[in-house]
Amino acid sequence: MNPLQPRRRHRLSHLMFALLVAALPFAATVPALLWQERQDLQASVRQQVDQGLQLVDGILDQADEAARILLPLAGGSCDKAVYSLRRQVAVAPFVRSTVLLDGDNVYCSSLSGSTRWAMPARGFVQGRMQLLSGNAVTPKVPLLYYRLNRGGDAAVATVDGRYLQLALQDVSDRILVFLQVGDHWLGPRRYGEGAMPARGQVEEIRHSSRYPFSVRSSYDVPAWHRHLWSHHAPLTVILLLLGLSAGATLYWLLGRPASFTDELRRALANDEFEGYLQPIVKPGLPDWRGAEVLMRWRHPREGLIRPDLFIPRAEESGLIVEMTRRMMDAVLAKLAKLPLAPDFHLGVNISRAHLQEGGLYSDCRRWAGLLAESGAVLTLELTEREMVAITPEVEALFRRLDALGVRVALDDFGTGHSSLVYLQQLTVGGLKIDQSFVAGIGSDGLSGHIVDSVAELAAKLGLATVAEGVETAEQFDYLSRLGVNWLQGFYIARPMPLDEFVRRVRQGGTWQR
Numbered sequence: 179m180n181p182l183q184p185r186r187r188h189r190l191s192h193l194m195f196a197l198l199v200a201a202l203p204f205a206a207t208v209p210a211l212l213w214q215e216r217q218d219l220q221a222s223v224r225q226q227v228d229q230g231l232q233l234v235d236g237i238l239d240q241a242d243e244a245a246r247i248l249l250p251l252a253g254g255s256c257d258k259a260v261y262s263l264r265r266q267v268a269v270a271p272f273v274r275s276t277v278l279l280d281g282d283n284v285y286c287s288s289l290s291g292s293t294r295w296a297m298p299a300r301g302f303v304q305g306r307m308q309l310l311s312g313n314a315v316t317p318k319v320p321l322l323y324y325r326l327n328r329g330g331d332a333a334v335a336t337v338d339g340r341y342l343q344l345a346l347q348d349v350s351d352r353i354l355v356f357l358q359v360g361d362h363w364l365g366p367r368r369y370g371e372g373a374m375p376a377r378g379q380v381e382e383i384r385h386s387s388r389y390p391f392s393v394r395s396s397y398d399v400p401a402w403h404r405h406l407w408s409h410h411a412p413l414t415v416i417l418l419l420l421g422l423s424a425g426a427t428l429y430w431l432l433g434r435p436a437s438f439t440d441e442l443r444r445a446l447a448n449d450e451f452e453g454y455l456q457p458i459v460k461p462g463l464p465d466w467r468g469a470e471v472l473m474r475w476r477h478p479r480e481g482l483i484r485p486d487l488f489i490p491r492a493e494e495s496g497l498i499v500e501m502t503r504r505m506m507d508a509v510l511a512k513l514a515k516l517p518l519a520p521d522f523h524l525g526v527n528i529s530r531a532h533l534q535e536g537g538l539y540s541d542c543r544r545w546a547g548l549l550a551e552s553g554a555v556l557t558l559e560l561t562e563r564e565m566v567a568i569t570p571e572v573e574a575l576f577r578r579l580d581a582l583g584v585r586v587a588l589d590d591f592g593t594g595h596s597s598l599v600y601l602q603q604l605t606v607g608g609l610k611i612d613q614s615f616v617a618g619i620g621s622d623g624l625s626g627h628i629v630d631s632v633a634e635l636a637a638k639l640g641l642a643t644v645a646e647g648v649e650t651a652e653q654f655d656y657l658s659r660l661g662v663n664w665l666q667g668f669y670i671a672r673p674m675p676l677d678e679f680v681r682r683v684r685q686g687g688t689w690q691r
């Protein structure tokens with residue numbers, strides 16, 4: 179299993195959550211805003227078209243009234259009718275001219291009196307209305323004929339198209355509004371036949387209930403992102419920034435460990451604990467004959483952290499077991515391939531929690547298996563700081579470890595009060611003379627006596643001895659003369675990263691004396 183996986187999964191879920199929150203202000207505001215604007219646009223276009231219809235209806239009402247007044251005169255004498263024709267032009271708003279027809283021919287006009295030209299009924303929509311781009315008098319001015327028929331005769335009131343265009347312009351606010359009569363259409367400052375210009379996705383059409391025309395308008399719904407950017411750029415930026423800062427804050431908060439134990443858990447998942455190795459030598463032999471694995475925490479911000487700052491909490495929480503397991507797996511993966519000295523002593527600190535957890539035996543079997551080829555001997559160092567209750571299970575475990583070839587040594591020997599009980603009841607193969615006693619060699623008589631006594635006791639019990647904290651040549655020589663089997667301390671070498679240890683072992687010549 180990849181030890182980083184749980185951490186990555188955590189990070190990923192935090193990231194997803196943070197992104198969700200980051201998107202929230204935007205996602206909650208923008209669809210509602212766009213929906214509301216679309217509704218507003220639709221409502222305003224509807225209103226424009228409704229108003230356009232009313233205005234055109236109103237203009238046509240004037241033409242209808244004029245034509246209605248003139249219709250009884252149709253078919254009669256032009257001389258008698260011409261005054262009425264001109265009067266309607268003068269009094270009826272929007273009406274530019276009036277004519278009377280017999281059949282399809284105009285025979286009397288407000289403009290020229292008696293006349294004769296064709297105005298076929300088939301050009302009129304429903305026989306009542308015709309929209310044109312102009313006529314002979316004003317070719318470029320659109321006009322609308324409004325015609326009322328009676329038998330074969332008819333009266334026509336001509337509406338000036340410019341009034342209609344002005345009315346349409348008046349209502350064309352956001353969108354252009356057009357008047358359509360049959361195939362012909364009229365819009366603000368424009369006239370045409372056939373398809374209307376700028377046909378959009380959404381169309382609003384109103385048909386007049388009184389006259390044969392419709393008012394229509396059409397528009398495209400703008401792409402939401404383009405619309406948003408062109409109409410609401412500052413709001414968009416604010417929403418995005420708001421979301422981003424909320425998301426980033428949340429991500430940071432989620433990533434923050436709630437307690438020191440959580441921080442240890444995070445570091446464990448992130449593989450931040452690593453083994454440093456401190457070489458151990460045998461008096462009289464030239465090269466490194468052993469090493470103690472010492473844990474370091476490579477913290478991403480704090481740098482390298484000493485074990486005494488985190489091991490006690492790791493032991494309290496029980497995390498020390500998994501931390502030791504991972505550290506040793508990584509260390510042994512590299513050490514197993516090294517040309518180690520015969521009977522190489524590899525020490526590792528084991529906590530009480532590991533003894534009680536139940537997995538120690540299988541861990542040791544795995545580690546011993548990895549070391550088998552190199553001939554190194556694994557030594558579990560049990561500190562007196564943590565008392566282990568000696569139960570039948572613990573005794574059995576020690577025996578099984580012994581049978582496996584794994585040695586158990588008592589660390590910090592003499593600093594606690596249970597060392598001798600352990601020696602008496604458990605299968606222990608060695609002891610480590612605490613560095614506080616070693617430090618006193620040569621200067622403090624009592625410490626010297628204790629070191630002598632421990633060495634003598636170990637020899638009598640057939641236990642291997644390791645003296646730690648050897649800092650001077652004097653201490654080194656004294657302990658060597660005393661017959662201590664292994665020596666460890668800054669005088670020989672400081673704890674070093676695994677890769678450096680491996681490199682120096684491969685290069686050989688690791689110990690000068």
Ligand SMILES: Nc1nc2c(ncn2[C@@H]2O[C@@H]3COP(=O)(O)O[C@H]4[C@@H](O)[C@H](n5cnc6c(=O)[nH]c(N)nc65)O[C@@H]4COP(=O)(O)O[C@H]3[C@H]2O)c(=O)[nH]1
Nearest residue numbers: 472473485486489527528529647648649666667668669673
């Ligand atoms: N002044 C002085 N010090 C020397 C000298 N030679 C070695 N030391 C230091 O003495 C400590 C020896 O380890 P320890 O007694 O097991 O004491 C260890 C051990 O009790 C605990 N520890 C370290 N690694 C682990 C681990 O993986 N598991 C557990 N359970 N405890 C660990 O933390 C303690 C401290 O470890 P470190 O800081 O690495 O400190 C190491 C080592 O750096 C010397 O000549 N002079």
